[in-house]
Structures are given as structure tokens and as C-alpha cells.
Amino acid sequence: MHLPKLMQELEQQLSLALAGKKDAIRQVMICLLSHGHILIEDVPGVGKTTLAHALAASLHSDFGRIQFTADMLPADIIGVEIFDPLEKRFSFHAGPIFHHIVLADEINRATPKAQSALLEAMAEGQVSIERDTHPLPQPFFVMATQNPLEHLGTFALPESQLDRFFMRISLGYPDMEAERQLLMGQAGHEQLKNFQALATWEDIQHVHQRIQQLPVADVLMDYILQLLALSRTGAWLQQGISPRAGQDVLRAAKAHAWLNGQDYVSASDIQAVWQPCLAHRILAHGDVSAAMQTLLEQVPVPA
Numbered sequence: 206m207h208l209p210k211l212m213q214e215l216e217q218q219l220s221l222a223l224a225g226k227k228d229a230i231r232q233v234m235i236c237l238l239s240h241g242h243i244l245i246e247d248v249p250g251v252g253k254t255t256l257a258h259a260l261a262a263s264l265h266s267d268f269g270r271i272q273f274t275a276d277m278l279p280a281d282i283i284g285v286e287i288f289d290p291l292e293k294r295f296s297f298h299a300g301p302i303f304h305h306i307v308l309a310d311e312i313n314r315a316t317p318k319a320q321s322a323l324l325e326a327m328a329e330g331q332v333s334i335e336r337d338t339h340p341l342p343q344p345f346f347v348m349a350t351q352n353p354l355e356h357l358g359t360f361a362l363p364e365s366q367l368d369r370f371f372m373r374i375s376l377g378y379p380d381m382e383a384e385r386q387l388l389m390g391q392a393g394h395e396q397l398k399n400f401q402a403l404a405t406w407e408d409i410q411h412v413h414q415r416i417q418q419l420p421v422a423d424v425l426m427d428y429i430l431q432l433l434a435l436s437r438t439g440a441w442l443q444q445g446i447s448p449r450a451g452q453d454v455l456r457a458a459k460a461h462a463w464l465n466g467q468d469y470v471s472a473s474d475i476q477a478v479w480q481p482c483l484a485h486r487i488l489a490h491g492d493v494s495a496a497m498q499t500l501l502e503q504v505p506v507p508a
Contacts, residue, residue, distance in 0.1 A: 208412050212238075212464065215263055215403050222259035222400075223252050223376070224392035225383025232374045232481055233260065233348075235460040238412050241371020241453065242327050242347040244312075244362075244485065251376045253350040255394045257308040260348070262400040264409075267342070269304030273315035279322035283332040284339075297339060302326055305342050305406065309349035313359045320366055323347065327369040344406055364486075371453055372478075373485035412463070419459045421470050424507040428472055429455060431504045436487070441496040443488040454482050472506045 212234065219230045229245075233256065236243040245253045261268035271282055284300035301307070302323075312320060326332050327347055331340045349370070352359055367373070379387060386392040429451065437445030446454075455470075457478035462470045480497055489496035 208408065208415070209463075209466065211404055211408060212412060218263050218400060218403060219256070219259050221392060221396045222394070223256050224386045225379050226252070226376055229256070229374055229376050231461075231464065232372055234464060235457050235478065236371045237346060237409060238416055238460045238463075239371060239453075239456045240344060240346075240413060241456070242349070242369060244349045244351065244367070244370040244373040245376065246351050246353065246373060247376045249352060251378060252393070253376060254308065254310055255397075256376070257306075257310075257348040257350070258394070258397055259400065261306050261308075262397050263403050264306070265402045265405045266305040268306045268308070269301040270308040270310060271301050272310050273312050273319065275314060275316060277315045277319040279319055282319065282322040283326065283334065286334055286337075295335075297334065297337065299339070302332065303339075303341060305344060305346065307345070307347050309347055311352060312349040313351040313362055316360055317363060320360070320362060323349075324366060324369060344409065367485050368447070368449070370485065371457070372481040374481050416456075416459045416463045419462060419468065419470055421455065421459075422507075425470060425472060425475070428504065428507050429475060432475075432500060435503055436500055441489060441499055443490060446483060446487060450483055450486050454478060457482050476501060 216227075216230055216234060219233070220227065223230060233243060235241075237260070245256070247253055257270075258268075280300070282300050282302050284298050284303070286295040287298055288294070289296050309323065312323075322332075326341055326345070330343060330345050331338050333339075351362070378384075383392065433446050433448075433451045436442050439445075454475065458470050458474040461474045461477050465474075467474075479501060480494060484493050484497055487493065487497075
């Protein structure tokens with residue numbers, strides 16, 4: 206099938222589960238096609254988990270869900286070595302992280318020790334137990350959800366963990382028309398039983414390769430470099446944008462351009478992914494979103 210049309214159909218099917226949230230669905234698609242992980246932060250009940258199930262149902266893929274709790278241990282996530290008395294050796298029993306798509310539900314309800322079990326998995330696509338390293342299925346895509354920190358029983362994610370997320374997004378409450386569809390059963394979790402697996406991981410990989418080949422003009426590269434340099438002066442941010450985060454912005458901008466049917470990357474693509482790609486990775490002297498927007502306004506947009 207024509208790949209752009211296939212991705213359009215995938216987005217349309219996801220919108221049946223999460224009505225009125227085209228921007229959020231597009232951001233999930235950008236992460237998926239960029240081989241990056243996504244963190245969805247919002248209050249309970251707005252569709253975070255439903256979106257993850259909808260994506261899993263739309264792909265020919267295996268899916269694992271981990272419900273994070275305060276008493277969870279790393280072994281509950283990555284697995285454990287168990288001694289087999291018959292064979293007189295230890296054998297590895299894989300944990301729920303060994304799937305192509307993993308929903309890390311309410312990740313900030315677990316302690317930092319349990320959260321850290323995801324670090325190696327998200328960064329390197331593998332887990333280490335004792336002296337052995339076990340590769341994870343590839344591709345490996347984590348969709349994590351978290352409740353706002355002011356909710357009871359939550360633990361803040363450390364900076365190293367946040368940096369492993371390609372994007373952090375918020376769904377927000379639905380508008381009146383979308384909520385009408387939800388109340389009438391025309392959207393939401395009820396629609397998942399009608400979903401079909403539309404794409405394979407081979408399709409996703411082919412799209413990823415096409416996205417990586419999109420050309421980036423020298424003037425646009427200079428635009429990104431000026432933004433990164435300005436972020437590190439200390440004028441607005443306590444902690445500037447890292448080189449890895451800068452690479453992620455460019456990858457996300459390419460995916461945004463491709464999904465819009467463009468054959469090149471523009472400044473508007475950079476601006477579209479600027480906040481969701483970076484706001485969770487930096488520290489500002491004041492409001493993070495305002496500081497990030499100010500940075501964009503300080504650098505002239507290339508003609």
C-alpha cells in the first residue's frame with residue numbers, strides 16, 4: 206500500500222478512539238515514526254491508556270502493559286533469573302517489558318528504583334540482569350503515562366529518565382462535540398473492538414527510512430544551531446538544550462514534515478515540535494513554556 210495513505214488511515218483509526226485530539230495523535234505518530242518514546246502527562250480519565258491500546262490494536266504487533274505501583278521492583282518489569290534444580294542452572298524469565306509496544310501506565314506511581322529499570326531499556330534496547338544482557342524486541346516503543354505531580358502517591362521522574370522520552374504531551378479535556386461522541390459510545394474504548402491492524406513494523410521502518418532521507422537546507426540547520434546555542438547562554442534557561450535533544454528536534458521535525466506531505470523540512474516544522482520535544486528536558490528561571498517560546502522569538506526565521 207502507498208505509505209503516506211497508510212499512515213493517514215492509521216491516524217484516522219486512532220481518532221476513533223480519541224475524538225477531537227488530532228494534535229496529540231499526530232505527536233504520537235511522530236514519536237512512532239522517529240523511533241522515540243512518548244510520555245503522556247494528564248489527569249486520570251482523559252484517554253491516555255485508551256490511546257496506547259488503540260495504537261497497539263492498529264499495528265501487527267505484540268503489546269505489553271505494566272501498571273506501576275509504589276511496591277513495584279525492577280524485577281517486576283525486566284524479569285528475573287530463577288534457578289532450575291533439574292538442569293542445575295539459572296534461567297531467565299522475561300518480564301512484561303519484552304514486547305514491541307509497552308504501556309508504562311502511571312509510571313510516576315513507582316519509586317525511582319523501579320523507574321530506573323526502564324532507563325537501559327529505553328536508551329539501548331536491552332536489559333542487563335546479573336552478568337547477562339538480554340536484547341529487547343525491535344523496534345521497541347514505550348508509551349508512558351503519568352499523573353500530575355500534585356496528585357497523591359506520585360514520585361517525580363529524574364532528569365535522566367525524562368531525557369529518554371522523545372516527547373512529552375498532554376491530552377487535556379475533550380471539547381463538547383468530542384465528549385458527546387464519547388458519551389454516545391461513538392468514540393473511546395468501545396471503538397477498539399472494531400479496530401483492524403493496518404500496518405506492520407516493516408511499514409513503520411520503511412516510513413522511518415524515508416523520513417531520514419528528507420533534505421535539510423543549510424539555512425535551516427543554522428537556524429537550529431542558533432536556537433541551541435542561545436539556549437545555553439543562561440539568559441532564559443538554567444540548563445541548556447543538550448546535543449541529543451537537538452538531534453531529536455530535527456528527527457521530529459522531519460517526521461512532522463513528511464506527515465504533512467512535504468518533501469523538505471521548514472522552520473514551521475521545527476516550531477511545531479519545539480515544545481513537546483524539549484519542554485520536559487530543560488530547567489528555566491521561570492515558566493518553562495514561556496521561556497521556550499521566548500527563545501523561538503529571539504532567532505530570526507530563515508526566509
